[in-house]
Amino acid sequence: MLLSQLSSKELHARLGKHGLRLRMGGFTVHLNTTLPGVVEGIGNMYGDFPLAEDSGFADFHVRVDSPRGLRSWFRPQVLFSHDGHIPFKPLPVEHGYALLEWGLNWCISSHCHQYLVIHAGVIERAGRAVILPAPPASGKSTLCAALVQRGWRLLSDELALVSRRNGQLIPIARPVNLKNQSIDIIRAFEPATVIGTAAKDTSKGTVAHMRAPKESVARVQEPAPPAWVIFPKYQPGSSATLDRMPRGTAFVELADSAFNYSALGEEGFRVMAETIDRCDCYRFTYSDLDEAVAIFASLKPSETV
Amino acid sequence: MAYDPISGDTHLLSAFAAQLLLLAGNGKGSEELVSAIAHAAGQEPSDDLRADVEGMIEELQSKGLWNRTCCSPS
Numbered sequence: 001m002l003l004s005q006l007s008s009k010e011l012h013a014r015l016g017k018h019g020l021r022l023r024m025g026g027f028t029v030h031l032n033t034t035l036p037g038v039v040e041g042i043g044n045m046y047g048d049f050p051l052a053e054d055s056g057f058a059d060f061h062v063r064v065d066s067p068r069g070l071r072s073w074f075r076p077q078v079l080f081s082h083d084g085h086i087p088f089k090p091l092p093v094e095h096g097y098a099l100l101e102w103g104l105n106w107c108i109s110s111h112c113h114q115y116l117v118i119h120a121g122v123i124e125r126a127g128r129a130v131i132l133p134a135p136p137a138s139g140k141s142t143l144c145a146a147l148v149q150r151g152w153r154l155l156s157d158e159l160a161l162v163s164r165r166n167g168q169l170i171p172i173a174r175p176v177n178l179k180n181q182s183i184d185i186i187r188a189f190e191p192a193t194v195i196g197t198a199a200k201d202t203s204k205g206t207v208a209h210m211r212a213p214k215e216s217v218a219r220v221q222e223p224a225p226p227a228w229v230i231f232p233k234y235q236p237g238s239s240a241t242l243d244r245m246p247r248g249t250a251f252v253e254l255a256d257s258a259f260n261y262s263a264l265g266e267e268g269f270r271v272m273a274e275t276i277d278r279c280d281c282y283r284f285t286y287s288d289l290d291e292a293v294a295i296f297a298s299l300k301p302s303e304t305v
Numbered sequence: 306m307a308y309d310p311i312s313g314d315t316h317l318l319s320a321f322a323a324q325l326l327l328l329a330g331n332g333k334g335s336e337e338l339v340s341a342i343a344h345a346a347g348q349e350p351s352d353d354l355r356a357d358v359e360g361m362i363e364e365l366q367s368k369g370l371w372n373r374t375c376c377s378p379s
Binding site: 248 | 306308310313315317318
């Protein structure tokens with residue numbers, strides 16, 4: 001059963017009482033919230049995701065709710081908790097859905113050491129995946145959002161999960177986190193895109209989430225082998241250029257973007273080295289999304305681009 | 306690339322250093338390393354090459370990388 005098959009009333013009731021177990025690729029998340037904005041966000045963004053059995057195992061037990069007390073009346077806040085633990089300070093209640101998404105990222109990046117977890121987008125086409133690592137403000141999510149609207153499959157916007165067993169990239173296909181001008185840029189690029197309510201004045205500016213394409217969610221059990229590591233950089237006014245990068249440099253920069261490279265020790269080194277050895281590595285500078293899409297369409301699985 | 310399992314550090318190596326570590330991993334001694342590298346470069350072993358190899362081994366030893374690293378061709 002998909003989440004979209006629940007009525008709005010059922011969704012509110014289940015999230016507010018015993019919670020809802022939602023399958024996100026290889027993870028099951030047990031979600032609880034009574035906040036209307038968060039319920040609406042979950043309904044908007046996760047409609048194509050399957051529900052898990054109510055009493056079944058969940059990897060993460062997550063609650064997003066307002067703390068009790070006087071404050072909830074004059075300046076309501078929201079807290080994220082995982083297994084009863086509260087890892088973050090409260091935020092204004094209007095940021096509840098964004099906090100849920102950030103919290104889920106934290107759950108996975110802090111606990112899922114069965115993977116080498118890298119802060120990167122991952123997209124796939126024709127059975128080969130691109131890893132898009134980048135620091136904030138590099139245009140990674142904008143690029144990722146545009147490419148998945150033009151035929152690439154979304155595996156993840158934020159977290160590249162590299163299997164330690166076979167080096168495959170594991171999909172989660174959660175919503176794409178858009179910030180500031182990117183929200184309108186993606187709306188204009190693809191008017192049919194479903195973008196949720198924007199949270200203003202967050203620590204990252206205005207934030208809104210783009211719903212993952214239906215097909216990406218439907219194929220969330222299909223891992224993909226990495227074929228390219230591409231470090232994107234949005235540079236206003238630049239034409240799109242793809243420049244080959246030495247593998248050693250790519251290794252160092254990708255390791256810098258990993259959450260648990262050091263924690264995995266020698267195993268992290270092995271998985272990272274195998275990933276880099278399977279990939280062609282590039283720096284990509286762009287300003288125009290159509291140009292960027294054209295360059296990515298010309299990527300060939302061999303050494304040539 | 307080389308990984309030091311004692312310190313947990315990852316090192317970006319020159320091609321020469323990497324080649325030396327990979328060859329050393331096959332159990333070659335210093336003179337054998339000189340011969341192997343000369344052979345790979347299509348040269349005869351020379352005193353200059355010997356000095357380069359010994360200098361690089363010293364540098365790798367000073368960083369704690371000699372005889373205990375995991376190397377990747379990356």
